[in-house]
Amino acid sequence: MFTLVKNAQEKYPNKNRMIYMDIEGHKNKDGGFDHDLFELQKDFILGFLMQFISEVSMPLGRFKNENQKNDVPDGLNIVPAKD
Incomplete structure (x- = not known):
């Protein structure tokens, strides 16, 4: 999902x-x-x-963001929680 958002920003900047x-x-x-x-x-x-992103629709609900950021990071680093 992160890659999709990153690619969308690169292909359609700031949309x-x-x-x-x-x-x-x-x-x-x-x-x-x-x-x-x-x-x-x-x-x-x-x-x-x-x-x-400006909006997400998923089973948990529909949510909007009026202040979408366009400075999507180059990468994503997910590490296990310490607890």
């Missing part, structure tokens, strides 16, 4: 970027999203990527 995401499966025994897909939506998309 509004939107993500539409459907998720099939990945449900827990209670019918909610499993940990990984909940974390992807909440922590990665909303917690980090949202600053570089």
